[in-house]
Amino acid sequence: MHTPWDHRYAQRTQRMGSSAIRELLKLTEKPDIISFGGGLPAPEVFPVEEFHAACERVLKDHGAQALQYSTTEGYQPLREQIARHTSRYHIKINPENVLLTSGSQQALDLLGKIFINPGDHILVEEPTYLGALQAWSAYGAEYVPVPADKCGMNTDYLEEALRAGPKFIYVLPNFQNPTGVTLSLERRQKLVELADRYGVPIVEDDPYGQLRYEGEHLPAVVTLDDQFRNNKGARYHGNVIYLSTFSKILSPGLRLGWVVAPEEVIRKLVQAKQGADLHTATFNQLVAYEVSRGGFLDQHIKVIRDVYKERLSVMLSAMDRFFPAEVDWTQPSGGLFLWGIMPEYLNSENVLRDALEKKVAFVPGESFFPRGGGQNTMRINFSNATPEKIQQGISRLGEVLLEKIRQKETA
Amino acid sequence: MHTPWDHRYAQRTQRMGSSAIRELLKLTEKPDIISFGGGLPAPEVFPVEEFHAACERVLKDHGAQALQYSTTEGYQPLREQIARHTSRYHIKINPENVLLTSGSQQALDLLGKIFINPGDHILVEEPTYLGALQAWSAYGAEYVPVPADKCGMNTDYLEEALRAGPKFIYVLPNFQNPTGVTLSLERRQKLVELADRYGVPIVEDDPYGQLRYEGEHLPAVVTLDDQFRNNKGARYHGNVIYLSTFSKILSPGLRLGWVVAPEEVIRKLVQAKQGADLHTATFNQLVAYEVSRGGFLDQHIKVIRDVYKERLSVMLSAMDRFFPAEVDWTQPSGGLFLWGIMPEYLNSENVLRDALEKKVAFVPGESFFPRGGGQNTMRINFSNATPEKIQQGISRLGEVLLEKIRQKETA
Numbered sequence: 001m002h003t004p005w006d007h008r009y010a011q012r013t014q015r016m017g018s019s020a021i022r023e024l025l026k027l028t029e030k031p032d033i034i035s036f037g038g039g040l041p042a043p044e045v046f047p048v049e050e051f052h053a054a055c056e057r058v059l060k061d062h063g064a065q066a067l068q069y070s071t072t073e074g075y076q077p078l079r080e081q082i083a084r085h086t087s088r089y090h091i092k093i094n095p096e097n098v099l100l101t102s103g104s105q106q107a108l109d110l111l112g113k114i115f116i117n118p119g120d121h122i123l124v125e126e127p128t129y130l131g132a133l134q135a136w137s138a139y140g141a142e143y144v145p146v147p148a149d150k151c152g153m154n155t156d157y158l159e160e161a162l163r164a165g166p167k168f169i170y171v172l173p174n175f176q177n178p179t180g181v182t183l184s185l186e187r188r189q190k191l192v193e194l195a196d197r198y199g200v201p202i203v204e205d206d207p208y209g210q211l212r213y214e215g216e217h218l219p220a221v222v223t224l225d226d227q228f229r230n231n232k233g234a235r236y237h238g239n240v241i242y243l244s245t246f247s248k249i250l251s252p253g254l255r256l257g258w259v260v261a262p263e264e265v266i267r268k269l270v271q272a273k274q275g276a277d278l279h280t281a282t283f284n285q286l287v288a289y290e291v292s293r294g295g296f297l298d299q300h301i302k303v304i305r306d307v308y309k310e311r312l313s314v315m316l317s318a319m320d321r322f323f324p325a326e327v328d329w330t331q332p333s334g335g336l337f338l339w340g341i342m343p344e345y346l347n348s349e350n351v352l353r354d355a356l357e358k359k360v361a362f363v364p365g366e367s368f369f370p371r372g373g374g375q376n377t378m379r380i381n382f383s384n385a386t387p388e389k390i391q392q393g394i395s396r397l398g399e400v401l402l403e404k405i406r407q408k409e410t411a
Numbered sequence: 412m413h414t415p416w417d418h419r420y421a422q423r424t425q426r427m428g429s430s431a432i433r434e435l436l437k438l439t440e441k442p443d444i445i446s447f448g449g450g451l452p453a454p455e456v457f458p459v460e461e462f463h464a465a466c467e468r469v470l471k472d473h474g475a476q477a478l479q480y481s482t483t484e485g486y487q488p489l490r491e492q493i494a495r496h497t498s499r500y501h502i503k504i505n506p507e508n509v510l511l512t513s514g515s516q517q518a519l520d521l522l523g524k525i526f527i528n529p530g531d532h533i534l535v536e537e538p539t540y541l542g543a544l545q546a547w548s549a550y551g552a553e554y555v556p557v558p559a560d561k562c563g564m565n566t567d568y569l570e571e572a573l574r575a576g577p578k579f580i581y582v583l584p585n586f587q588n589p590t591g592v593t594l595s596l597e598r599r600q601k602l603v604e605l606a607d608r609y610g611v612p613i614v615e616d617d618p619y620g621q622l623r624y625e626g627e628h629l630p631a632v633v634t635l636d637d638q639f640r641n642n643k644g645a646r647y648h649g650n651v652i653y654l655s656t657f658s659k660i661l662s663p664g665l666r667l668g669w670v671v672a673p674e675e676v677i678r679k680l681v682q683a684k685q686g687a688d689l690h691t692a693t694f695n696q697l698v699a700y701e702v703s704r705g706g707f708l709d710q711h712i713k714v715i716r717d718v719y720k721e722r723l724s725v726m727l728s729a730m731d732r733f734f735p736a737e738v739d740w741t742q743p744s745g746g747l748f749l750w751g752i753m754p755e756y757l758n759s760e761n762v763l764r765d766a767l768e769k770k771v772a773f774v775p776g777e778s779f780f781p782r783g784g785g786q787n788t789m790r791i792n793f794s795n796a797t798p799e800k801i802q803q804g805i806s807r808l809g810e811v812l813l814e815k816i817r818q819k820e821t822a
Contacts, residue, residue, distance in 0.1 A: 003649035003673045004612040016682040043475035055466040064454035067662035102688040134686040201415040238414035251478035253693035262414040271427040275545040277513040282664035
């Protein structure tokens, strides 16, 4: 239908495509598909009872407050809770260093809004989180990708990329989306050192850091940055902006994330957020605070870890059993995703088409590459489906891959 | 504190100021201030019991769904409910014409993102809603203001403004924020006619339309636009994008608004929203649907109307009694605000400073003028304070005004 809006779109819309992941979420609504596509938590682990009790307490004790407008910065007790939580990682911050956002995605959007001029370059891992590319491309960002391998961003290529003059470095050090790989300690240190040498600050995105299923927790980049400056025990230096979220440890349906940043950056983010949505839903902040205080969240994270650890292990075993030798994959120590690498002659979109016929889905890897490439890769989620479905789905996907490889061989 | 971010802000941040309203909200947190500053609903009318029952039902029947990620477009039953609700106003739309947003503020932000190129002009009433100016200035908007009087935007000046080639017209026809005035039927018709003659589409922002305390409901601009095209009974034409919200009829703390737009515009808004916050909180959408279905919302709106009607009436009487003859004000038929006009030699920021000493607050009018002016105006909210506090506050404000005028006379 022709409307008077047709020729009025802003130039920036030309760089907004609909997200492959979001489009795929629609497919996963079909109940007969086993989907490894989305990044959805296991619905079985949502603490529904605790939410119910928290809603009851919040509405009984703070009903009018919970339903009213509130400040853009966020609910003060929740900011304090996050500041205390952050200090566990030896980062000394005030509640004033914390901004509550409508999911981590909004934090990415607001960072784009306050930092990115059209044409600015952002240094990213290749591949990297699609949502960041979507948020920042709308502000006219270009990307300087640094290739990643099984130890994360390959810092051998970092110096050359830094010489391109990026506005900031964007890194997901733990169980990265999409690959599931973790940046090694050596590379974290190298990253901090080189970022300092070139005077380029860092955005550290850490939605999955607490979901480690094996091995030791590695210090966050923000922690290492403070140590590097012999700043240990002193106030947060501010070179690294740190993002995290309640989405993976409590509930994504609340849309509740946070940013840790220097106070001046928080003030700018607050101004941007006023124009974007005034503030994050008050009710959700009070409920999240109620649910998570008193140590419940720590307990709950242990439950999540157990469930996901099993699912990851089932998936890895099933891949060993059902995937052809020509296909390789990452071995994450945590998070929600692993990454499949097929022979270069296979195209993951074609593979997906066949997979959907067999009622199994994943996300083709190409859209995670800011400048194209990765046509033979796929992101596979292991948190959402039950172990039985994982077995069944990987077996189906193995059949599709085997068939595709055979077709090639007999072609 | 110096940080490496100091010189990295985007150019657009130069046009982001902190909102006067938001800064004032901080003052209203002091419990001894009687604040007519914010645009807060009366906490007494929040349906806390119904929320409690709705949370219980949602968590019991749809717990896992409510806490999970969901689609960017919004919860389908809620989209359907809004489409049915809209058809009451003789606008024939599908659920696919509806996008749920994180408050109406997000709808404004997303419209800016998909339509506004730097330097584009937006035609606005003068004064107009500050939140729209904040959202759009970040995308580089300029404004073509059309003066408003006690019948809303003065359409005598509209044609000249349309010849400036604005991207779209932004209008709040009912009980406008900040003035409380309502666009007359004749001017609505003139607006639709002239907009059509110049081929310029309209954004109609209607957060308060259902809060009318006297007189007859006037047809929405979107309705008149369809009638103008002899389109009555046919499908929604799409020339007018219509915004509304649950904030004033249910709870602002949920951050839940909606856009009615052509499907193609909705698709673009969805792409922009994916990058902005993925989707509006699932839990809130399910709870709002639960609370509002079965006719509760219609009943509840009657309660709100009764409460606010009394508060408006108390405020108008108090102004008659306590305000000096030199001060004029609007007589709204609905909404949350009225507008005070002082003699030109008074400056509302100075008046506010004195008012705060007497523990009463309002918003100086200047920030609602996109190109300056209005230094002698003030926005006064009548929904939030109790009738007793309104009497007391207006009496105090009257004293301040009287004193200011006497000072001038004796100077």
